[in-house]
């Protein structure tokens with residue numbers, strides 16, 4: 001969905017009021033959506049404390065808190081403003097929760113949810129007291145009590161238009177933005193304060209007829225903006241998509257295996273993994289039985305079978321010159337959607353074969369690989385890099401990072417909403433490339449496949465963290481694959 005400035009959001013809101021929508025009804029919908037999102041990502045938590053400012057942002061937090069309390073959660077509030085200073089609607093939402101909460105204020109216990117309802121789109125400039133004090137308290141409890149902070153709409157102390165981070169700004173693990181994403185949330189500066197993103201859409205408030213505030217529109221990919229395909233009843237495995245993968249080298253068998261497993265878990269009907277004959281036995285012993293493993297020394301084999309999409313590169317290492325030439329020839333020749341990942345990108349950079357970045361290719365560089373294929377990226381921040389690169393080359397680009405970007409030609413620059421720092425671990429990229437290949441093989445257009453795969457990987461990891469045996473430290477790429485089903489389900 002297109003992102004908007006706070007002023008644009010306020011204008012859309014004002015227009016909806018003119019059409020008869022009521023602020024209280026919107027706040028109830030927002031609060032209900034926030035509570036639902038909290039239950040989706042943190043179903044095992046039982047304690048929440050809402051930090052309140054004076055405005056309607058606090059009202060959203062109070063509605064969510066009331067719903068959680070009614071479900072049996074222990075809840076509390078922190079507010080340093082006098083009751084008469086609260087906006088009338090916010091005051092009403094506090095009364096519905098119970099005035100006792102105001103007189104018996106609570107600080108978050110260990111392992112709580114902290115709701116940031118200090119400031120939303122009505123924020124102006126750096127945090128003033130008493131909110132600065134409360135923001136400091138929230139950040140302290142997040143770290144000391146290992147709690148999770150969830151920002152209502154915008155983390156307080158972040159400029160919602162530019163992403164500028166003011167002193168003492170709230171650090172959120174998840175920002176639940178209301179109705180339409182705010183442009184500042186997508187800024188690279190703010191990423192450590194915004195955390196992962198979720199959207200609560202409100203039917204009355206949509207960005208129709210809004211002019212993007214940037215020359216190249218910045219969009220957020222959320223669960224609502226991706227359409228999951230349904231299969232017809234008589235689908236057979238040949239129609240479900242055939243993926244050909246060239247991956248792996250000595251010492252990097254896991255990359256090939258993870259990539260192939262993710263491809264089959266994406267829904268592809270047949271996945272064939274080509275591997276040097278010397279690695280065959282070892283690879284067969286760690287790869288799921290559903291994968292066809294074909295020993296090969298000639299990448300031309302990728303063109304001989306009837307595949308619907310190709311993935312080339314995970315764990316490829318540094319192939320000898322003759323193999324490199326053959327891989328280049330395949331990429332040159334194929335018209336299939338073709339994911340170029342990891343060492344294949346390094347090889348293309350090293351041999352200066354950027355002519356291979358054709359329209360059917362999907363490139364998945366992390367910042368280091370990006371710097372190799374496109375040295376100009378070192379002089380630009382991420383969005384201009386994605387913008388310039390896709391203006392120069394006709395590939396679909398998936399630029400990995402804490403906020404993965406997906407773009408193609410003059411498309412909007414799509415910012416992925418899901419993900420967690422737990423993903424900073426080996427193998428996640430191999431899963432991602434396998435997933436993209438599998439989705440392309442099923443007929444998702446390249447741009448959609450890349451957006452969906454990035455969203456699914458991030459969502460799978462966020463959902464994996466709900467389990468008691470998986471933590472930020474222990475999550476692995478296999479856990480990502482194991483939670484793809486839950487991520488797909490979250491789309492429907």
Ligand SMILES: NC(=O)C1=CN([C@@H]2O[C@H](COP(=O)(O)OP(=O)(O)OC[C@H]3O[C@@H](n4cnc5c(N)ncnc54)[C@H](OP(=O)(O)O)[C@@H]3O)[C@@H](O)[C@H]2O)[C@H](O)CC1
Pocket residue numbers: 009010013026027028030053054055056057058059060087118119120121122123124125126127128129131152153154178179205
């Ligand atoms: N978008 C929608 O249609 C909906 C939004 N909802 C939620 O409402 C907020 C916006 O609420 P609003 O009341 O307009 O504004 P805030 O809650 O952000 O806060 C305004 C008050 O905060 C004071 N303020 C402003 N800047 C600062 C600062 N830097 N430090 C301290 N205090 C600040 C401001 O005081 P003034 O003295 O400046 O007037 C206001 O008192 C939106 O973000 C959503 O969360 C709806 O609930 C659903 C529909």
Ligand SMILES: [K+]
Pocket residue numbers: 057116117118119120151152153154155156
């Ligand atoms: K907030």
